[in-house]
Amino acid sequence: MGDYVLIPKPGSKINLKDYDPDYHGNEDKSSAQKEIQVLQDEMQEFQERLYAEGKQSLLIVLQAMDTGGKDGAIKKVFEGINPQGVHVAAFKAPTPEELAHDFLWRVHQHIPQKGHIGIFNRSHYEDVLVVRVNNLVPESVWKHRYEHINHFERLIADSGTRILKFYLHISKDEQKKRLQARLDTPEKNWKFSSGDLPVRQQWNDYMKAYESVLERCNTEYAPWYIIPANAKWYRDLVITRAIVAALKDMRPAYPPPEPDLDKIVIPD
Ligand code: ATP
Numbered sequence: 542m543g544d545y546v547l548i549p550k551p552g553s554k555i556n557l558k559d560y561d562p563d564y565h566g567n568e569d570k571s572s573a574q575k576e577i578q579v580l581q582d583e584m585q586e587f588q589e590r591l592y593a594e595g596k597q598s599l600l601i602v603l604q605a606m607d608t609g610g611k612d613g614a615i616k617k618v619f620e621g622i623n624p625q626g627v628h629v630a631a632f633k634a635p636t637p638e639e640l641a642h643d644f645l646w647r648v649h650q651h652i653p654q655k656g657h658i659g660i661f662n663r664s665h666y667e668d669v670l671v672v673r674v675n676n677l678v679p680e681s682v683w684k685h686r687y688e689h690i691n692h693f694e695r696l697i698a699d700s701g702t703r704i705l706k707f708y709l710h711i712s713k714d715e716q717k718k719r720l721q722a723r724l725d726t727p728e729k730n731w732k733f734s735s736g737d738l739p740v741r742q743q744w745n746d747y748m749k750a751y752e753s754v755l756e757r758c759n760t761e762y763a764p765w766y767i768i769p770a771n772a773k774w775y776r777d778l779v780i781t782r783a784i785v786a787a788l789k790d791m792r793p794a795y796p797p798p799e800p801d802l803d804k805i806v807i808p809d
């Protein structure tokens with residue numbers, strides 16, 4: 542596959558079959574783990590600056606099929622990051638109150654405030670994924686949501702939030718292995734949900750729905766990354782690299798100190 546394009550060109554046609562979930566370039570696990578540690582130190586430094594500066598924020602959106610590794614990636618990538626200033630929001634099936642509003646209402650309040658990093662475990666994209674695949678609203682309603690999402694993300698980006706969206710791409714075989722491991726390993730039993738099985742049967746419909754998302758909502762201001770995610774270490778490496786690169790590019794700076802600090806004497 543040669544050069545693996547993590548961010549497809551905005552507007553390009555996506556066939557997820559062209560993206561190998563097993564891809565891991567020329568990298569190997571042990572050097573990846575070392576690199577992740579180095580990058581995490583950088584991430585921590587940038588996060589402190591971002592927090593101190595208080596002028597911009599970072600939003601990370603994670604989407605995947607069940608067992609795709611959203612939880613694992615959050616745990617690994619943000620290891621050692623100061624929890625103050627980081628907020629994880631998980632989006633489950635909407636409550637009656639949420640359903641009584643527009644689909645972005647519940648999402649907007651979790652957009653990270655200036656200085657913070659926000660992580661979405663699932664997101665507003667469910668409203669064009671699970672909702673579309675299961676006809677939870679008619680097509681005449683969901684088909685307009687791609688545009689609504691683009692406008693919403695534009696607003697967020699214009700307001701000082703850098704947006705990175707990661708689709709963790711696993712294969713159907715890999716999902717089978719991971720579901721089986723949840724059945725076979727007592728400590729993983731709690732993660733097994735028989736409700737994941739009917740969703741697995743809709744695999745191809747979900748891939749189509751993801752392709753539409755990746756084609757229609759991949760913008761310059763809120764890019765989608767297609768992360769090969771069968772190898773967990775590679776998934777974590779690529780995500781960590783992307784986040785650190787974005788933080789670097791944001792150039793968060795410590796605010797200037799009060800004047801004449803060197804003349805100040807702390808009284809006894
Ligand atoms: P895990 O991977 O640990 O199982 P999860 O993210 O799958 O975590 P669950 O509580 O199992 O968490 O699932 C959340 C469910 O909520 C998913 O099936 C998802 O499709 C559903 N959901 C999320 N947003 C919406 C939405 N807007 N409309 C309908 N269903 C939604």
Ligand code: MG
Binds near residue numbers: 607734737
């Ligand atoms: Mg689940």
